[in-house]
Amino acid sequence: MPHHAHLEFFLDPSRCIGCQSCVQACSECDTHKGDSMIHLEYIDRSQSVQTVPMVCMHCEQPTCAEVCPADAIKRTGDGIVQSARKPRCIACGNCVMACPFGVPELYIDRQIMMKCDMCYDRTSIGKKPMCATVCPSQALFFGTREQIDALRPQSMPTNRFTFGEQTITTRVNVMVPRHKAPPAPHLDVTSAMDERPQNRTVRLKVVRSEAAVEPRIDDPFGEVEI
Amino acid sequence: MAKIPTSDLAITRAYGPHLSAAVRMGGEPEKLVKTHCCFCGQQCGIQLKVRQNEVIGFEPWDEFPFNRGMLCPKGVKRYLQGSHPDRLQSALRRDPSSPSGFRPMPYTEAIELAARELGRLQEAHGPSSVAVLGGASLTTEKAYLLGKFARVALKTPYIDYNGRLCMVSAGAGNRRAFGIDRVTSPWSDMLETGVVWVAGTNVADCSPITTNYVWQARENGAKVIVQDPRITPIARTCDLYLPVRPGRDAALFAGVLHLLIENADKGWIDRDFIAANTIGFEKAADYCRAWTPARTAEVTGVPERSIRQAAEIWGSARSSFLLHARGIEHHSNGVENVLGAINLVLATGRIGKPNSGYGTIVGQANGQGGREHGQKCDQLPGLRDISNPEHRKYVARIWGIEERDMPGPGVDAYEIFRKIDAGEIKGLLSICFNPKVSLPDSGFVTRALEKLEFYAAIDFFLNDTARHADLVLAGSLQEEDEGTVTQVEGRVIKINQAVEPPGEARQDWRIVQDVARAMGRPKGFDFESPRDIFNELRVASQYGIADYSGITYEKLTEQMGVFWPCPAEDPKTRHPTPNHPGTPRLFEPGSYNPIAKGAGPFYFPDGKARFHAAEYRTPVDDPDESYPLFLTTGRVVSQFLSGTQTRRIGPLVDQYPEPRIEMHPRLAAKHGIADGDWVTCETRRAEITLRAMVVTTIRPDTLFVPYHWAGPKSINRLTVAAQDPISKIPQFKVCACRLRKAAGAPDYTATLEPQQ
Ligand code: SF4
Ligand code: SF4
Ligand code: SF4
Numbered sequence: 001m002p003h004h005a006h007l008e009f010f011l012d013p014s015r016c017i018g019c020q021s022c023v024q025a026c027s028e029c030d031t032h033k034g035d036s037m038i039h040l041e042y043i044d045r046s047q048s049v050q051t052v053p054m055v056c057m058h059c060e061q062p063t064c065a066e067v068c069p070a071d072a073i074k075r076t077g078d079g080i081v082q083s084a085r086k087p088r089c090i091a092c093g094n095c096v097m098a099c100p101f102g103v104p105e106l107y108i109d110r111q112i113m114m115k116c117d118m119c120y121d122r123t124s125i126g127k128k129p130m131c132a133t134v135c136p137s138q139a140l141f142f143g144t145r146e147q148i149d150a151l152r153p154q155s156m157p158t159n160r161f162t163f164g165e166q167t168i169t170t171r172v173n174v175m176v177p178r179h180k181a182p183p184a185p186h187l188d189v190t191s192a193m194d195e196r197p198q199n200r201t202v203r204l205k206v207v208r209s210e211a212a213v214e215p216r217i218d219d220p221f222g223e224v225e226i
Numbered sequence: 227m228a229k230i231p232t233s234d235l236a237i238t239r240a241y242g243p244h245l246s247a248a249v250r251m252g253g254e255p256e257k258l259v260k261t262h263c264c265f266c267g268q269q270c271g272i273q274l275k276v277r278q279n280e281v282i283g284f285e286p287w288d289e290f291p292f293n294r295g296m297l298c299p300k301g302v303k304r305y306l307q308g309s310h311p312d313r314l315q316s317a318l319r320r321d322p323s324s325p326s327g328f329r330p331m332p333y334t335e336a337i338e339l340a341a342r343e344l345g346r347l348q349e350a351h352g353p354s355s356v357a358v359l360g361g362a363s364l365t366t367e368k369a370y371l372l373g374k375f376a377r378v379a380l381k382t383p384y385i386d387y388n389g390r391l392c393m394v395s396a397g398a399g400n401r402r403a404f405g406i407d408r409v410t411s412p413w414s415d416m417l418e419t420g421v422v423w424v425a426g427t428n429v430a431d432c433s434p435i436t437t438n439y440v441w442q443a444r445e446n447g448a449k450v451i452v453q454d455p456r457i458t459p460i461a462r463t464c465d466l467y468l469p470v471r472p473g474r475d476a477a478l479f480a481g482v483l484h485l486l487i488e489n490a491d492k493g494w495i496d497r498d499f500i501a502a503n504t505i506g507f508e509k510a511a512d513y514c515r516a517w518t519p520a521r522t523a524e525v526t527g528v529p530e531r532s533i534r535q536a537a538e539i540w541g542s543a544r545s546s547f548l549l550h551a552r553g554i555e556h557h558s559n560g561v562e563n564v565l566g567a568i569n570l571v572l573a574t575g576r577i578g579k580p581n582s583g584y585g586t587i588v589g590q591a592n593g594q595g596g597r598e599h600g601q602k603c604d605q606l607p608g609l610r611d612i613s614n615p616e617h618r619k620y621v622a623r624i625w626g627i628e629e630r631d632m633p634g635p636g637v638d639a640y641e642i643f644r645k646i647d648a649g650e651i652k653g654l655l656s657i658c659f660n661p662k663v664s665l666p667d668s669g670f671v672t673r674a675l676e677k678l679e680f681y682a683a684i685d686f687f688l689n690d691t692a693r694h695a696d697l698v699l700a701g702s703l704q705e706e707d708e709g710t711v712t713q714v715e716g717r718v719i720k721i722n723q724a725v726e727p728p729g730e731a732r733q734d735w736r737i738v739q740d741v742a743r744a745m746g747r748p749k750g751f752d753f754e755s756p757r758d759i760f761n762e763l764r765v766a767s768q769y770g771i772a773d774y775s776g777i778t779y780e781k782l783t784e785q786m787g788v789f790w791p792c793p794a795e796d797p798k799t800r801h802p803t804p805n806h807p808g809t810p811r812l813f814e815p816g817s818y819n820p821i822a823k824g825a826g827p828f829y830f831p832d833g834k835a836r837f838h839a840a841e842y843r844t845p846v847d848d849p850d851e852s853y854p855l856f857l858t859t860g861r862v863v864s865q866f867l868s869g870t871q872t873r874r875i876g877p878l879v880d881q882y883p884e885p886r887i888e889m890h891p892r893l894a895a896k897h898g899i900a901d902g903d904w905v906t907c908e909t910r911r912a913e914i915t916l917r918a919m920v921v922t923t924i925r926p927d928t929l930f931v932p933y934h935w936a937g938p939k940s941i942n943r944l945t946v947a948a949q950d951p952i953s954k955i956p957q958f959k960v961c962a963c964r965l966r967k968a969a970g971a972p973d974y975t976a977t978l979e980p981q982q
Pocket of ligand 2: 056
């Protein structure tokens with residue numbers, strides 16, 4: 001049975017709680033036998049609790065497949081870019097270098113590239129991918145465009161990305177705020193503790209305001225320089 | 227004896243924790259069993275893949291309405307606890323001459339030994355010389371049976387449970403304010419609400435599925451307020467973050483109520499609702515008069531501006547949902563904190579209506595059902611009161627005993643240990659409770675355990691407390707038995723059996739009954755299945771507050787859960803109501819309950835809810851010059867409670883292998899500490915050396931350490947045993963501490979594996 005074309009993958013990093021449920025569930029899939037194919041990126045835990053899940057974007061014209069000298073990466077008729085074919089893959093790593101999203105990975109022990117295949121064993125028979133099913137915050141969502149429009153009125157899916165000269169259209173959508181995004185949240189707890197916003201310890205060097213570096217007198221930790 | 231028979235290390239070598247890795251059996255499962263996760267209070271629906279009497283994996287259960295297939299990593303990997311090498315498969319007897327400290331013994335001999343020893347102690351010292359400690363992960367059937375066993379077979383008042391460490395403050399607050407102890411609304415009421423206030427609950431780590439509800443509400447236009455000393459993932463995208471100092475929650479609620487009243491003319495309080503449905507508003511208003519924004523800011527550490535914003539967002543919302551959890555409840559002032567939160571809900575009248583709600587997030591699988599029907603020291607089935615003669619009479623009749631033979635109220639779990647220490651209690655039977663890791667000031671708990679004359683533990687892994695036992699009986703994992711639990715929303719659900727217990731392990735309810743029979747007290751302990759127990763429980767709960775009488779196993783399966791109360795008879799007309807659908811939302815106008823009898827929606831004779839002054843008290847063991855910092859504790863997403871199960875599951879241990887001390891970079895810099903350095907945290911009771919985790923997401927005056935580890939990595943050696951005077955919950959969430967850089971890795975790192 002072909003992949004259900006009306007079902008799409010939506011990825012919303014603003015919801016990710018870094019719980020790794022997706023990572024744990026991906027390793028349960030029958031196709032990749034214990035290895036997880038999803039990447040969970042930690043932006044910088046010392047500064048933020050933000051994490052970002054990354055699956056294969058299943059590009060319409062997959063760069064990984066285009067650069068593969070052995071023609072080992074196949075895109076199925078229903079638009080899913082598969083892991084490298086075992087007899088063909090020569091583990092050269094071209095795909096790893098070329099993918100603009102940083103998805104494919106080389107498994108040196110097995111001499112093969114493996115990556116997310118959108119749980120082909122599941123999606124090809126109408127089930128949802130493992131990671132999107134379990135994701136407790138639904139940062140990963142699998143469903144129809146109508147469903148996502150109804151569920152996420154504040155955000156919209158996008159599937160066109162520009163890298164330098166290259167524009168890529170993907171089967172996987174990333175959710176972006178529909179309206180102007182609020183300024184990036186300042187994730188130092190002290191900024192919420194003080195009446196006036198504290199000076200940020202990390203400042204752009206270019207515009208330097210002298211007034212902004214005065215230590216706050218009523219702050220017991222104000223004298224500490226980091 | 228109850229002294230640990232040999233070294234901890236030798237026991238660990240024999241009984242773990244060892245890690246199970248992902249062993250894939252391959253091939254198709256023989257069957258899929260629809261059941262629920264064995265861990266937290268959300269009780270996600272899950273299907274277990276079973277082959278040759280082994281759970282080999284899971285398949286999401288998309289239809290179950292609460293989680294619709296979603297699971298946290300614990301749910302995903304829980305199947306790895308079955309067939310685990312550490313799984314107890316026979317009874318064990320303490321034997322210091324054995325290298326592992328224990329020796330297996332046949333099941334029947336073990337039951338006889340337990341019965342003989344408990345009987346001997348009771349004969350010599352009276353029925354109250356034996357205590358029972360239960361667990362809030364037990365099914366409601368087991369909890370009911372255990373309560374009956376303590377009171378009917380043992381005739382001891384001393385039974386309590388580890389839910390004491392969970393939501394008793396919320397329960398006590400709810401009963402004081404509403405007359406009933408349950409979340410008011412299903413989570414689906416959150417989706418279209420105007421504002422969600424999340425107080426002292428790190429939902430991302432402790433109840434991950436709830437993040438989807440909160441964020442769906444936000445997507446639909448709700449504002450989100452988060453009150454926590456740490457920027458948790460849910461705080462990352464909230465509209466207002468209140469970085470409250472640990473232990474100051476009642477003050478913060480009083481400050482907000484002050485502003486709501488000050489702005490009453492803007493409609494920030496619902497005068498009509500207050501007049502028609504509540505009493506005691508003046509008392510609360512009077513108390514919060516002193517809590518001006520300036521004073522509230524000074525005490526709580528939350529800026530005045532943010533307190534004003536909070537009041538405005540809350541006051542001007544069309545509907546609201548307030549959630550809290552252990553962050554405000556684990557305090558010696560926990561009940562007052564809860565009452566403070568309830569005041570905000572009542573003042574705005576946003577309760578008993580669609581799109582509005584209030585509730586605590588249950589931490590443990592059956593925190594709700596486990597106490598409603600049996601194990602709590604002051605309660606009888608159906609949320610009945612053990613001190614109330616009418617209630618006693620009703621339950622005594624069901625149990626076939628005289629009311630005068632039923633013991634009165636006992637004491638809380640910590641007090642049981644004080645009584646053991648004082649020599650009053652000499653024998654203990656525990657089941658699925660690991661107080662050595664989970665109770666505060668665990669050094670004291672260990673010393674008390676050593677004084678027991680006889681200790682029998684029922685468990686499926688040899689947990690840290692069971693190592694003290696004279697006798698360990700191999701009990702059952704959740705997937706080895708059937709029964710019901712009541713999840714966070716008040717929805718009763720059905721746990722289905724997937725596999726048989728291995729070896730000589732037995733289902734817990736069989737063990738309890740076998741002990742009763744071997745003690746020569748078989749009457750009332752001849753149930754043949756959990757269903758039989760449930761049917762007696764239904765009758766025992768009938769006409770009570772937590773009325774389960776209209777719930778059947780069939781209805782639970784058909785409806786995928788039933789919200790209690792679900793009476794078998796219309797309480798007004800006494801006509802049978804076999805099709806009663808259950809009660810998802812409490813306190814709807816015109817709703818009937820057995821206490822108010824039509825006088826109003828709340829569970830008091832006048833049908834009205836109660837405001838309370840909700841006074842702030844400084845925490846016991848607050849920071850001073852010698853211990854200048856706050857220590858607070860909590861969970862991480864991949865581990866659960868004392869880690870008995872999750873510290874044995876390889877992929878979960880990999881995710882967060884050891885506890886770390888979270889601190890702000892300013893504090894770290896003050897002490898010359900870099901991320902990953904070994905640091906020592908010290909309180910008035912003990913000290914601990916762990917690696918530092920330097921993050922900007924915590925208050926600079928606060929340290930955070932997760933509590934799932936045992937022995938030298940157990941933070942509860944440091945916490946204080948101060949308790950709330952009403953709920954007796956220990957004050958886990960705050961004590962005074964100091965910090966220093968350690969000279970190097972502590973000794974234990976040379977011998978202990980990461981997960982231990
Ligand atoms: S399961 Fe969802 S929330 Fe958890 S880490 Fe993965 S994407 Fe993030
Ligand atoms: S879609 Fe399937 S293969 Fe891809 S990351 Fe998710 S779980 Fe893994
Ligand atoms: S631990 Fe809680 S959130 Fe995680 S899967 Fe189990 S019930 Fe669901």
